[in-house]
Amino acid sequence: MYEVRFYQGDYNDRQAKANEDQCIAYVEHHFNSSSNVEAGYSMVVTGANASQTSINWGRWYAGAVSRGLDVSLGGDRGVVVGGYNGLGDYNLRYTDMPAVLLEPLFASNPWHATRIRDENSQAQLAGILSESIQRFFPQGGVVGFSVGHKYKESNPNDRGASVYGGGTEADYAEIVLNKAKILLESVSEVQTKREVRVLQGTDLLWAHTIDADTSVTWDPVLGVLQLGSISG
Numbered sequence: 001m002y003e004v005r006f007y008q009g010d011y012n013d014r015q016a017k018a019n020e021d022q023c024i025a026y027v028e029h030h031f032n033s034s035s036n037v038e039a040g041y042s043m044v045v046t047g048a049n050a051s052q053t054s055i056n057w058g059r060w061y062a063g064a065v066s067r068g069l070d071v072s073l074g075g076d077r078g079v080v081v082g083g084y085n086g087l088g089d090y091n092l093r094y095t096d097m098p099a100v101l102l103e104p105l106f107a108s109n110p111w112h113a114t115r116i117r118d119e120n121s122q123a124q125l126a127g128i129l130s131e132s133i134q135r136f137f138p139q140g141g142v143v144g145f146s147v148g149h150k151y152k153e154s155n156p157n158d159r160g161a162s163v164y165g166g167g168t169e170a171d172y173a174e175i176v177l178n179k180a181k182i183l184l185e186s187v188s189e190v191q192t193k194r195e196v197r198v199l200q201g202t203d204l205l206w207a208h209t210i211d212a213d214t215s216v217t218w219d220p221v222l223g224v225l226q227l228g229s230i231s232g
């Protein structure tokens, strides 16, 4: 259903190649960084000329990271259109398809950095990305991936920010994208029915299809997940 292609070279060349290949979606992966080590939130940048689909997709992804990895949500409900002072806009503005630049965690924040370097959290980020693409592009097709900073002809040694505790932004972004590629390319059909799932880490313990109109409530004190109202 999905084929993932990694694009390298300068950012405008990556986008031109993705347009040529008629990608259905384009993702550039970064990790954020700040001189304030306490700064830490999930956020997505879109181009200033982004479609509403890019913005909605970015909000869905940033929100899922915020809930799943228990970090705050940055930007306007998770999205900064046009990037901070234009930073990030150039990375996406020439794409013909919906495109997002991911900044799910902060490399400079010690607690976030632990997650960035942790294999289970990398798998979780890859899972959220893969699922966001299935939700927003259920028809399948070629998906373009771009590792932020790395493989630019203009600056071949750029690896982005240093990750607190060791490693670089670009190398960890590449690890997550590689995991997401494996997940996406193994999708044989997109889930079109509404499903409730129980996960342990990223392992699926239980899944159940429910009606689109069923209300779902979780009572953390009783430990009961109620599907539909008790009377109904």
Ligand SMILES: [Zn+2]
Pocket (backbone or CB within 6 Å): 030, 031, 148, 149, 160, 161, 169
């Ligand atoms: Zn970056």
